[in-house]
Amino acid sequence: MSEGCNHDCSNCSANCSSRQPESLLEKPHVGSDIKKVIAVVSGKGGVGKSLVTSLMAVNMRRKDYQTAILDADITGPSIPKAFGLKEKATGDEAGIYPVLTKTGIKTMSLNLLLENETDPVVWRGPIIAGTVKQFWTDVIWEDVDFMFVDMPPGTGDVPLTVFQSLPICGIIIVTSPQELVSMIVEKAVNMANLMNIPVLGIVENMSYYVCPDCGKEHKIYGESHIDEIAAKHNIPLVAKIPIDGKLTAACDKGTIELFENDALDKLADALEKI
Numbered sequence: 001m002s003e004g005c006n007h008d009c010s011n012c013s014a015n016c017s018s019r020q021p022e023s024l025l026e027k028p029h030v031g032s033d034i035k036k037v038i039a040v041v042s043g044k045g046g047v048g049k050s051l052v053t054s055l056m057a058v059n060m061r062r063k064d065y066q067t068a069i070l071d072a073d074i075t076g077p078s079i080p081k082a083f084g085l086k087e088k089a090t091g092d093e094a095g096i097y098p099v100l101t102k103t104g105i106k107t108m109s110l111n112l113l114l115e116n117e118t119d120p121v122v123w124r125g126p127i128i129a130g131t132v133k134q135f136w137t138d139v140i141w142e143d144v145d146f147m148f149v150d151m152p153p154g155t156g157d158v159p160l161t162v163f164q165s166l167p168i169c170g171i172i173i174v175t176s177p178q179e180l181v182s183m184i185v186e187k188a189v190n191m192a193n194l195m196n197i198p199v200l201g202i203v204e205n206m207s208y209y210v211c212p213d214c215g216k217e218h219k220i221y222g223e224s225h226i227d228e229i230a231a232k233h234n235i236p237l238v239a240k241i242p243i244d245g246k247l248t249a250a251c252d253k254g255t256i257e258l259f260e261n262d263a264l265d266k267l268a269d270a271l272e273k274i
Helices: 049-062 079-083 125-137 157-165 179-194 226-232 245-253 265-271
Strands: 034-041 067-071 090-092 095-097 106-108 144-150 168-175 199-204 238-240
Touching: 034 049, 034 157, 049 067, 049 079, 049 144, 049 168, 049 245, 049 265, 067 079, 067 125, 079 106, 079 245, 125 157, 157 179, 168 179, 179 199, 179 226, 199 226, 199 265, 226 238
Parallel strands: 034 144, 034 168, 067 106, 067 144, 168 199, 199 238
Antiparallel strands: 090 095
């Protein structure tokens, strides 16, 4: 630090020890009040990330918290379908208003803005990342205790944008039993470590199937490796969701808020303590 330093790093080109790195965090809308932001991630697609996002939001809502879902999976938004949302998001000069589910979960997804939900989103990476930022800065998220961000799969542009732009409290990683997927999960864990974001837990979807006749568990997709990965990376919580036709039907019918399941209860309890 030079003798004439006025501590205004924005107008100084000197590389001194007192210079602080510039924060990339985006400010939310002035009308927003968001307490905790949890990102739900996966190393690859098709493992049930949106399902876990939906179930966690429903679980926390049942605990009487005000919850919200920011659907950052811009090119593959499935949150509105799971909740049976048909109405479109609205806005005025103040900002954009999220759509409420039947139990009051605030939701924003690109499919709530498209004229037809089947319209493809053929956008390049920077536009997609910019849209995710706008879901944070332009949407009025009033009185939210827990916001769950449904991330796109992988470790590319959008996950990096979310990790840098939103005040993420922690991440939940979703996987399935295959060993190949387990390897990809470690990539997500390592990315979280690089960004200094804690991993709150790992959820293994499609972990097993319980025979309705004999009650025996069958490992349809092979033996689980989730406990080994959690132990290796000191991840405190592991949850396993079985294959359940009733859960699939609830998502297809848009009635996920009516589905009863205790697989994620311990993870939901842990979120109350962060």
